[in-house]
Amino acid sequence: MSSFNDLIGRETDLPQVGRTIRLFAEAFDLPIVGAFHVTCSDETESECADVFERLFAQPLLPSLKTERRAPFRAANLGARYEPGAVHVAEEHFAAPEVQHSTKLIVVKINSHVAFRPTPEGPQYGTLRRYGSESDCCGALAALVQGSPLPAVHELEATFGTGRVDRLAMLRDPQRVPPEFRALLAAVTNARLQAARAVLDITEHEPASPTIFLVLPCVTINRQEPDTEVLIGEYGIDATGAAPRIKYRGLGDSPAAYQVRHEHGRVVIEDDHWPEGSV
Numbered sequence: 001m002s003s004f005n006d007l008i009g010r011e012t013d014l015p016q017v018g019r020t021i022r023l024f025a026e027a028f029d030l031p032i033v034g035a036f037h038v039t040c041s042d043e044t045e046s047e048c049a050d051v052f053e054r055l056f057a058q059p060l061l062p063s064l065k066t067e068r069r070a071p072f073r074a075a076n077l078g079a080r081y082e083p084g085a086v087h088v089a090e091e092h093f094a095a096p097e098v099q100h101s102t103k104l105i106v107v108k109i110n111s112h113v114a115f116r117p118t119p120e121g122p123q124y125g126t127l128r129r130y131g132s133e134s135d136c137c138g139a140l141a142a143l144v145q146g147s148p149l150p151a152v153h154e155l156e157a158t159f160g161t162g163r164v165d166r167l168a169m170l171r172d173p174q175r176v177p178p179e180f181r182a183l184l185a186a187v188t189n190a191r192l193q194a195a196r197a198v199l200d201i202t203e204h205e206p207a208s209p210t211i212f213l214v215l216p217c218v219t220i221n222r223q224e225p226d227t228e229v230l231i232g233e234y235g236i237d238a239t240g241a242a243p244r245i246k247y248r249g250l251g252d253s254p255a256a257y258q259v260r261h262e263h264g265r266v267v268i269e270d271d272h273w274p275e276g277s278v
């Protein structure tokens with residue numbers, strides 16, 4: 001059983017997720033571990049990036065220079081996976097002295113959403129910062145509202161993957177409760193961006209034998225320390241001639257997600273997760 005079982009679909013403290021990923025990676029006992037972290041540009045995501053660097057990158061990654069270990073990073077509007085990026089990261093960590101050993105690359109993709117408790121219940125999608133109310137994630141809010149940002153065009157295409165109109169689902173109050181729209185847009189985005197990364201991994205041979213762990217996550221930006229929800233885990237074994245892929249976790253249909261709260265923390269399930277629930 002995977003150590004991620006208790007985390008998938010369940011809001012968890014950032015350090016606990018970071019430590020679980022580290023323990024999971026250490027269990028592979030491979031000579032090189034690399035990492036690629038994708039986040040939104042939003043300044044709220046610095047907390048998530050800091051925790052991943054401190055609890056995963058510092059203990060496990062090779063030294064870049066004295067006292068400096070760091071994951072490959074991408075920060076853009078909406079935490080979009082950029083095609084080709086995982087291969088650049090993989091080449092960086094393909095050290096010559098271990099070219100013939102298998103290495104592990106962890107690809108963590110964080111979408112995000114702000115949370116506020118209100119007397120009417122949990123509220124997702126806006127944050128009070130610098131004295132005013134603002135969308136968080138602003139890029140995903142622009143996507144759902146149909147604003148003409150260049151990043152939105154790319155997000156629109158991703159949300160239509162497989163000819164499924166996920167934006168129509170998110171905008172339909174009968175299919176996605178409006179109070180959870182921003183949250184579930186973030187869940188859908190993380191899941192779809194991870195799928196794009198996985199597709200990219202399978203289309204190009206790595207520079208050296210590699211096991212990839214691709215983790216879609218949603219950061220919950222709170223007034224207190226942030227938390228996150230692990231959406232699923234992809235394992236890609238690219239050590240042989242043809243890559244083998246395994247996925248466990250939530251699906252990519254916003255209309256299928258069921259949301260509830262336990263002790264003030266969100267729990268998300270659908271017809272894919274928990275396994276065996278349908």
Ligand SMILES: [Zn+2]
Pocket residue numbers: 040041042077078079112136137138139140
């Ligand atoms: Zn954002």
